[in-house]
Amino acid sequence: MTPMQQHSQPADVGFDGGDLDCGNGLLLLIRRHINPLPRGGLLEIRSTEISVDEDLPAWCRLTGNELVSVTKVGLQRSFLVCKGALSERVVLKPMSTERAERVLSLRERVVPVTIPTSLPQPAAAPEIVPLSVMGIGSWPRPRWLMRALHEHLEGRLGDDEFEAAADDAVRLAVSAQIAAGVDVVSDGEQRRDSYASFVGARLDNCELIPLTDILPLVDDPEHFAEELRALDVPAADVRHPFVFGPLGRSRPLVAHEVRYVRTLTDKPVKVALPGPYLLTRTMWLECLADQAYASREALAADIVRILREEIFFALAEGAAIVQLDEPVLSEVVFAAVTGSSRSFMCGALSARGNVETELSFARELLHAVLDGVPRERVAMHMCRGNWTRDESAALSGDYAPLIDLFKQLPIGMLLLETCTPRAGDLAILKALPDDMRVGIGVVNQKLDAVESVAAILAKAEDAIRLLGAERVLLTPDCGFATFADNPLASSEVAAAKMRAIAEAAVILKAGYGV
Numbered sequence: 001m002t003p004m005q006q007h008s009q010p011a012d013v014g015f016d017g018g019d020l021d022c023g024n025g026l027l028l029l030i031r032r033h034i035n036p037l038p039r040g041g042l043l044e045i046r047s048t049e050i051s052v053d054e055d056l057p058a059w060c061r062l063t064g065n066e067l068v069s070v071t072k073v074g075l076q077r078s079f080l081v082c083k084g085a086l087s088e089r090v091v092l093k094p095m096s097t098e099r100a101e102r103v104l105s106l107r108e109r110v111v112p113v114t115i116p117t118s119l120p121q122p123a124a125a126p127e128i129v130p131l132s133v134m135g136i137g138s139w140p141r142p143r144w145l146m147r148a149l150h151e152h153l154e155g156r157l158g159d160d161e162f163e164a165a166a167d168d169a170v171r172l173a174v175s176a177q178i179a180a181g182v183d184v185v186s187d188g189e190q191r192r193d194s195y196a197s198f199v200g201a202r203l204d205n206c207e208l209i210p211l212t213d214i215l216p217l218v219d220d221p222e223h224f225a226e227e228l229r230a231l232d233v234p235a236a237d238v239r240h241p242f243v244f245g246p247l248g249r250s251r252p253l254v255a256h257e258v259r260y261v262r263t264l265t266d267k268p269v270k271v272a273l274p275g276p277y278l279l280t281r282t283m284w285l286e287c288l289a290d291q292a293y294a295s296r297e298a299l300a301a302d303i304v305r306i307l308r309e310e311i312f313f314a315l316a317e318g319a320a321i322v323q324l325d326e327p328v329l330s331e332v333v334f335a336a337v338t339g340s341s342r343s344f345m346c347g348a349l350s351a352r353g354n355v356e357t358e359l360s361f362a363r364e365l366l367h368a369v370l371d372g373v374p375r376e377r378v379a380m381h382m383c384r385g386n387w388t389r390d391e392s393a394a395l396s397g398d399y400a401p402l403i404d405l406f407k408q409l410p411i412g413m414l415l416l417e418t419c420t421p422r423a424g425d426l427a428i429l430k431a432l433p434d435d436m437r438v439g440i441g442v443v444n445q446k447l448d449a450v451e452s453v454a455a456i457l458a459k460a461e462d463a464i465r466l467l468g469a470e471r472v473l474l475t476p477d478c479g480f481a482t483f484a485d486n487p488l489a490s491s492e493v494a495a496a497k498m499r500a501i502a503e504a505a506v507i508l509k510a511g512y513g514v
Contacts, residue, residue, distance in 0.1 A: 001057065001067060001069070001070050002070075003070045003071055003072040004069050004070065004071055005071065006071060007044070007068070007069045007071060007078070007080045008068075008069060009042060009068070009080070010042070011042045011043060011044035011080060012037060012041045012042050012043070013033055013037065013041075013042075013043055013044070014033075014043060014044030014045070014046065015029060015033055015044075015045065015046070016046040016047075017029055017030075017045060017046060017047045017049070017052075018047070018048060018049075019047075019048050019049050020047070020049060021049045021051045021052060021055070022051070022052065022055040022056070022059065025244065026045075026047070026049070026052065027059065027209065027213045028207060028209060028213075028242055028244065030043070030045060030059075030081075030213075031209050031210070031213055032155075034065070034081070034083050035153075035154035035155050035156075036154065036155050036156055037083045038083070039083055039084035039085075039088045040082065040083065040084060040085075040086070040088035040089030041082070041083045041089075042068065042080055042081070042082055042083075042089070043080070043081045043082075043083065044078055044079070044080055044081075045078070045079045045081060046076065046077070046078050046079075047076075047077050047078075047079070048075045048076055048077065050075075052077065052079070053077065056079055056081075059213065060081060063210065063213065064084065065081055065082060065083055065084060066081070066082040066084070066085050066086050067079065067080075067081055067082075068080040068081065068082050068086055109205075109244070109245075110205050110244065110245035110246075111204050111205060111245070111248070111250075112248075113204060113205075113246050113247070113248030114248060114250060115248075115305070116309060119308070119309060119312035119313070120312055120313060120315075120316035121312075121316065122312070122315035122316060122374055122377060123315065123316050123317065123318045124318075125268060125269075125315075125318055125319065125320035125377070126266070126267065126268040126320055127268070128183070128184060128268050128320055128321065128473070129183070129509075129514055130469055130470045130471070130472060130473075130509075130512070130514050131460075131469060131472055131473065131474060131505050131508050131509050131512065131514050132183035132184055132268075132473050132474070132505075133181065133182045133183050133184070133473075133474045133475070133498070133501050133502045133505045134182055134183060134184035134185075134186070134270055134439070134473065134474075134475055135177065135182065135186055135188075135475065135476060135479065135480070135498065136272070136323075136381055136415060136475055136476055136477075136478050136479045137186055137188075137189050137195060137270075137272040137323065137325070137381075137479045137482075138188060138189040138192075138195055138479030138480055138481040138482050139173040139176070139177070139186075139188025139189065139190065139479075139480055139481060139491065139494060140480055140481045140487045140489060140490055140491040140494055141169060141188075141190055141481060141484055141487070142169055142172065142491075144165070145165055145166065145168075145169040145190060146484060146485070148161070148162055148165040148166070149162070149193060149484060153193060153201065153208060153239065163191075166190050166191045167260065169188075169190040170187045170188065170190045170191075170257075170260060170261065170264070171264060173186075173187060173188030173190055174187065174188070174261060174264045174265060176491065176494070176495050176498075177498060178265060178267070179495070179499075180495050180498035180499040180502055181498070181499060181502030181503070181505075181506075182267075182498055182502060183267065183268070183505075184267065184268045184269070184270050184320065184321070185261060185265050185267045185268070185269055185270070186261070186269065186270050186271060186272070187257045187260065187261045187271070188481075189272070189479070189481075191257065192484065193208065193239050193483075193484050193485075194239070194482060194483045194484060195272065195274065195325055195479060195482045195483075196274035196278055196279065196282060196325065197239050197240055197241055197282070198253075199241065199253055199273075199274060199279065200239075200240070200241025200242070200243075200283070201239075201241075202249075202251060202252075202253050203241075203247050203248065203249060203253075203306065204245070204246075204247065204248035204249065204250050205243065205244055205245030205246055205247055205248060205292065206241050206242065206243050206244070206245075206247060206283075207241070207242050207244070208239040208240065208241060208242070209239060209240060209242045210239055210240070211239065211240050213240075240282070241282060241283050243283050243292045243293070243299070244292055245292050246292060246302065247292075247299075247302045247303065247306060248306070249306045249309055249310065252310065252313060253273065253306075253310045254271045254272075254273055254310060254314055255310060255313040255314045255316075255317050257271055258271050258314050258317040258318060258319045259317045259318075262317065262318050268320035268321070269318065269319055269320055269321075270319065270320060270321040270322075270323055270379070271314055271319050271321075271322055271323065272322075272323040272324075272325055272381065273307060273310060273311070273314075273322060273323070273324055273325070274324070274325050275307075275324035275325055275326035275362075275365075275366065275369075275380065276300065276303050276304050276307055276324075276362075276365035276366060276368070276369050277326055277328065277329065277358075277361065277362035277365050277366070278325060278326050278327070278328045279303045279307070280296060280299060280300040280303055280365065281328055283299060283303070284296045284299050284300075300361075300365055303365075304365055304368045304369050307324075307369045308368075308369055308371075308373075311369070311370075311373055311378075312373070315373070315374070315377055319377070320377065321377060321378070321379050321413065322373075322377060322378055322379070323378075323379040323380065323381055323413075323415065324366070324369075324378070324379070324380045324381070324411075325380075325381045326362065326366075326380055326381070326382060327381065327382055327383045327384065327385065327386070327478075329359070329362060329382060329402060329405070330382060330383065330384045330385070330395050330397070330402075331385075331395060332355055332358045332359060332362075333355055333359070333397065333401035333402055334384070334395045334396065334397040334401075355401070359402075359405050362405070363405055363408055363409070366380075366409055366410075366411075367409075367410060370409075370410045370411070371410075373410070375410050375411065375412045376412040377412065378410070378411045378412055378413070379411060379412065379413035379414070379415055379439070380409065380411050380413070380414055380415070381414075381415040381416075381439075381478075382399075382402070382414065382415070382416050382417065383416075383417035383441075383477060383478045384396065384397070384417060384420075384422055384423070386445070386446075386478040386479060386482040386488065387482065387483055387486060388486075388488075389446045389447075389488055391420070391422065391446070394422060395422070396422040397422070397424060398423065398424020398425055398428050399416070399423070399424065399428050399429065400424075400428050403428060403431050403432070406432060406436075407431070407432065407433055411436070412435075412436065412437060413436070413437045413438070413439060413473065414432065414436060414437075414438050414439065415438075415439030415441075415473070415475055416429070416438065416439060416440065416441060417441045417477040417478055418440050418441040418442075418459070418463075418477065419441040419442055419443055419444045419451075419459065419476075419477045420441075420444050420446075420477055423441070423477075426440075426462055426463060426466055427466065429463075429466060429467065430466055430467070432467075434471075436471070437471045437472070437473055438463070438467055438471055438472060438473065439473040439474070439475040440459065440460060440463040440472055440473065440474060440475065441475055441476060441477035441478070442456045442459045442460055442474055442475070442476075442501055442504070443456065443476045443477065443497045443500065443501060444476075444477050445476045445477055445478055445479065445480050445488055445489050445494070445497070446477075446488050446489075448489070448493055450493065450496045450497055450500055451497065451500055452500070453500055453503050453504045453507070456474075456500055456501055456504040457504045457507060457508065460472065460474060460504060460505075460508055461508075464508070464512070469508070469512040469514065474501050474504070474505055474508075475501075476497060476498070476501070480493075480494040
C-alpha cells in the first residue's frame with residue numbers, strides 16, 4: 001500500500017509498538033487492542049520496525065481485517081487497521097486514555113511464578129465398575145455460551161459473568177449425560193475454547209491468540225494456510241497459546257471444573273487435561289517461544305511441574321479419573337498428512353523430530369508428570385484427530401507402533417478410538433498389560449447416524465473376548481465438540497449416541513454379572 005501524508009479517518013484506539021516485530025510481541029499487542037473493538041472499529045499501530053511493512057498486510061489478509069491506510073515519516077510508521085471491513089464501520093466514541101494505558105506491553109506483563117511447597121493428597125472417589133459408560137470429554141455447547149465464550153476471550157465479558165453462564169451450560173451437559181444413562185460424568189468442557197488450548201488462557205505469562213495471528217510467522221504463510229484449508233481446519237476459529245514469560249499456575253486449570261460438577265451429581269467424575277507432550281508440542285513454536293524459553297526441554301520442565309500440581313489438586317477435589325489427552329502421538333507414528341515437518345494435528349503446530357526421539361521424549365514427560373499419582377486414577381486418551389468430519393483428512397493406522405509405549409506408561413486406563421476403520425484391528429490391544437483397563441470407542445462421534453444397540457453390542461463383545469469384561473469400558477471414539485467453534489455433533493446426536501451405548505451396557509452388565 002502506498003503511504004499517505006495522513007490517515008483519512010481518526011482511529012478509535014491506538015498504541016506504539018516501538019521496534020517490536022510480529023514474532024516479538026507486536027501481534028499480541030495488536031490482538032489485545034483490536035479484540036475489544038466492534039467490527040468496523042479502527043486501530044492505529046505505530047511502529048519503527050521495517051519488517052512490519054510486509055508482515056502486517058499479510059496478517060490483515062489472513063485474519064479478514066482491512067488495512068485502511070499507511071503513513072511514514074522517517075522510520076516512524078503508522079498503520080490504520082479496521083476490524084473486519086471498513087464498510088461495516090459506524091462512528092465510535094474514542095477509547096478512553098485510561099483504558100488504553102491499562103494495555104501493557106509484553107515485558108511489563110510478565111508476572112513472577114509461585115510454586116506450591118506441597119501437593120494435596122487425593123480424596124476418595126466412587127468406584128468405576130467394569131463396562132462403565134463415559135464420554136471422552138467435550139459436549140456440544142449452547143449458542144448463548146459460545147457468544148459468552150467469545151466475548152470473554154476478547155475481553156468484553158468479565159470473569160464472573162462468564163462463569164455464571166458456563167455454570168448454566170455445565171448443568172445442562174451433566175443433566176444430558178445422566179439422562180442418557182452414563183456411569184461416569186464430565187462437565188462437557190463447557191468452559192473451554194478447545195480441549196487443549198484453553199490452558200493457555202489460564203496459565204500465568206501465556207495468552208490465547210487466534211491461529212491466524214501465527215500464520216504470518218511460519219516459513220511460508222500462504223502455503224501453510226493452504227495446508228490448513230486442505231485439512232479442513234477452521235483457522236479463524238482456533239486459538240493458540242502464546243508463551244511470553246515463565247509459565248506459572250496461580251489459578252486452577254481444571255480442578256474448579258471438578259469441584260462444580262461434584263455439586264451436581266454423586267456419580268464418578270472424570271476430567272481431562274492435555275498431556276505434557278501435547279502441551280509442549282503446542283506451545284513450543286520456534287518463532288515465538290524463544291522469548292521465554294531457551295529450549296523445548298526447558299519449556300517441558302515447567303509444563304510437567306504445572307500438570308503435576310493440577311493433577312493432585314483435581315484428585316483432591318474428588319475426581320475419580322484424571323484423563324491426559326495425547327492424540328498428537330498418533331501424528332508422530334503415522335506419516336504426516338501434510339507431507340511436511342509441521343502439522344495442525346489436534347492443534348499442535350510445532351515441528352517434530354523422528355519417531356524414536358519423540359516417543360522417548362513423550363514417555364519421559366508422562367513418567368515425570370505421573371510420578372506418585374495413583375495409577376488407577378489416571379487415564380490416557382488417544383485418537384487420530386477430531387477437528388473435521390472428513391475421514392480422508394484425518395490420520396489412519398493401527399496402534400501397533402504405540403503398543404510398546406503404552407506398556408511402559410504408569411496409567412490405569414487407555415481410552416481409545418476404535419470404532420472408525422481408520423483405527424485398525426482391535427486384536428493388537430491384546431498385547432497391553434493385563435491390569436490396564438481399556439475404553440473401547442463403540443460409536444463414531446463424526447457421524448450423524450446413531451449406531452444401533454446391536455452394532456454397539458457386537459463391537460463391545462469383540463473387545464470383551466479379547467480383554468475380558470472386567471477390563472472393558474465403553475466410550476465414543478472422541479469428544480463431540482473438541483473445538484468449541486467446530487462441534488462434530490449436535491447435542492441431540494450426542495445424547496442419542498450416549499443413550500445407545502448405555503442401553504447396550506445394561507445388556508452387557510446383566511450378561512456378565514457386573
